[in-house]
Amino acid sequence: MGGNMDIVYYVLALLVGVIIGYIVVSIMKKKSDRNKISSAENISRRIIDDANRDAENIKKESLLTAKEEVYKLKQNIELEETKKRNELSKQEQRLNKREDLLDKKEDSLDKKSEKLDRKQESLNAKLKNVEEKELQIDESLEEQKLELEKIASLTNEEAKQIVLDMANEEAEHQRALIVRDYEARIKEDQNKLAREVITRAVQRQASDVVAQSSVTLVTLPNDDMKGRIIGKEGRNIRSFENITGVDVIIDDTPEAVVLSSYDPKRREIATITLEKLMIDGRIHPARIEEVYELAVEEVEDRIRQYGEDAAERARVHGLPHEIIRTLGILNFRTSYGQNVLEHSVEVANIAGNLATELGINARTARRAGLLHDIGKALDQEIEGTHVEIGVRLLRKYKINEEIVHCVEAHHFDVPFNSLEAMVVQAADAISAARPGARRESIEAYLQRLSNLEEIANSYDGIKSAYAIQAGREIRVIVEPDKISDDKITLLSQEIAHRIEEELEYPGKIKVHVIREIRASAYAK
Known part of the structure; x- marks a missing residue:
């Protein structure tokens, strides 16, 4: 009986130990989880802080870049205005010089003889014309000044867009000129280019x-x-x-x-x-x-x-x-x-x-x-x-x-x-x-040569016709008193067209029409 009680005590003690161990492990696990959560929160805070710093840096860099672009654009506009002012100043100087020269000429004309008096009216008219042109120049200068003032009052984006539009328009014009010139050259050289391409390709495969x-x-x-x-x-x-x-x-x-x-x-x-x-x-x-x-x-x-x-x-x-x-x-x-x-x-x-x-x-x-x-x-x-x-x-x-x-x-x-x-x-x-x-069979070959010569001889004014180069060329000799130089071109085309319509042959056949005039004399 005493032994059984000992066993019961041992079992109870073991259960108590297991329960206590489980409680201890649970407490330790909860503590570890809290530590992990705390560590993760710290890492998250560091990542957010780093992201905020990076965003702030990018924002500053973007602002600096934008400011630099605005500053460069302002400088370009100011340089352009300065150039135009210099040009206007030079034009005014030239006009002043012209005015001085005209004044001198007018003084010299007053001192000349009566013979020059008849020319005075003409000179006065010229002077009047010059004065009108001066007025026109002055008006043009005023318009240019007003235009410069308008440009100066534009925003950076508007001025930039105007410059880009002008550049695009000029580029389009130049491109159109280049394309037209290129097309014209291609049309002139296409036959020569095709022959060269085919010749090079065939020569490489000899x-x-x-x-x-x-x-x-x-x-x-x-x-x-x-x-x-x-x-x-x-x-x-x-x-x-x-x-x-x-x-x-x-x-x-x-x-x-x-x-x-x-x-x-x-x-x-x-x-x-x-x-x-x-x-x-x-x-x-x-x-x-x-x-x-x-x-x-x-x-x-x-x-x-x-x-x-x-x-x-x-x-x-x-x-x-x-x-x-x-x-x-x-x-x-x-x-x-x-x-x-x-x-x-x-x-x-x-x-x-x-x-x-x-x-x-x-x-x-x-x-x-x-x-x-x-x-x-x-x-x-x-x-x-x-x-x-x-x-x-x-x-x-x-x-x-x-x-x-x-x-x-x-x-x-x-x-x-x-x-x-x-x-x-x-x-x-x-x-x-x-x-x-x-x-080809010899019979078909000879028949093709005969057909070529028959087609050529069927026209009026043909003196003789010969199929040469193994039937790849037909040489036609005409009577010069019946067929003119202008007609031989048409005749060659007509013969070639009939050959295309009536005969079958490999490759191509050249039609060569010859008109020859000979003159002879005897010295006695």
């Missing part, structure tokens, strides 16, 4: 012209290889042609065969296949098919490499992988015999150079120039024009809309809404029109 044919010459190690390519009863060559889709021409040319196809990609695959077969030495239908599959894979790798090389040469980076691969396909596309990939690289560089010369976005112009014909890589597989296909492809891979617009507008399918689009169109025309860039 790349070789690449025109592809429809055949590829493959060199053989020896003439015995021709027989192995043909095979027994021609089975190897037939199998090769069926698998690759190209024609193999074997003639008397030593150590060479010709692969013929209008598809450059097929010719590339066929060339690689034939070269691998010659290295391997085993030429039979089954082996041809195996090597052909390897060549197709190799060409796929080359396509991506062609695209990467083209982007590097055009200084265009960051294109999506699919766009790079599609660019590589352009290496196997031609337009009038011109390699489309080489043409695209050239357009990119010319467009970039033109944009740099004109001070516009060269990066956008380069990218759009490189991608402007990308639709031609897929126009044999997808329905639509190469512009429509290219625009859909670029939007699919989230290419910038400014570049997409340049591609969409380069054949005038939509109106231009940027200078970069105009530059890309001009660069495309320059690249396509460079001499030798595009190849």
Whole structure:
């Protein structure tokens, strides 16, 4: 029993201790909170005091600045008044001198002879005129004095506003004169400037012209290889042609065969296949098919490499992988015999150079120039024009809309809404029109020359007409007794207009009309 009571006492003592400890902790916490509140109040008071001091300092500085500006303005007005007073004083001195001179002249005139008396009336009239002018000057001086008094009575802000208005008016006038002069100079020099800009841009891109044919010459190690390519009863060559889709021409040319196809990609695959077969030495239908599959894979790798090389040469980076691969396909596309990939690289560089010369976005112009014909890589597989296909492809891979617009507008399918689009169109025309860039069939070429000469010869008074410079110039010689000097200018314009209306041709054609008179005599 005694043990249980001890336990009860211990428990009671523990509870009392806990209660006392809690009370002590609560008292200590309240004291700490009061200290924190007191400290925060002191900090707040210091911050408010600092803010008040800073505000007072800023107020004083603002007042001092305002006073200094008012003082400077007063000084300027006083200086202006002093200058005007000095000018008035000088004018008064000059008038006094004039009056003295007139008085002297009047005295000398009184002493002269009677011959001068007749001139007296004239002199009196002049003197009267001078006096009237003096009165006018006096009135002007009075008006100026009144004006100065009015100005002196103006407030600082009103006087300052008057000066600013006068300065603005003069600046506007000078700016208008400069703009008119600049516009006049630009109109005079715009043709010369355009030629210089285009010339500099093209000279910086002096790349070789690449025109592809429809055949590829493959060199053989020896003439015995021709027989192995043909095979027994021609089975190897037939199998090769069926698998690759190209024609193999074997003639008397030593150590060479010709692969013929209008598809450059097929010719590339066929060339690689034939070269691998010659290295391997085993030429039979089954082996041809195996090597052909390897060549197709190799060409796929080359396509991506062609695209990467083209982007590097055009200084265009960051294109999506699919766009790079599609660019590589352009290496196997031609337009009038011109390699489309080489043409695209050239357009990119010319467009970039033109944009740099004109001070516009060269990066956008380069990218759009490189991608402007990308639709031609897929126009044999997808329905639509190469512009429509290219625009859909670029939007699919989230290419910038400014570049997409340049591609969409380069054949005038939509109106231009940027200078970069105009530059890309001009660069495309320059690249396509460079001499030798595009190849025509000999029949079409000769027909175009014949049509040029026929148009020129259809006019009366034409002595002869010659198409020269590969059809890029028509030289017309007229009979001088039938066509005058004034008419040859109109004749050249009429011929040029008919050529534009009736013929299709790359680039531009110069019409050169010549009227020549010769005279001869004999000395006997």
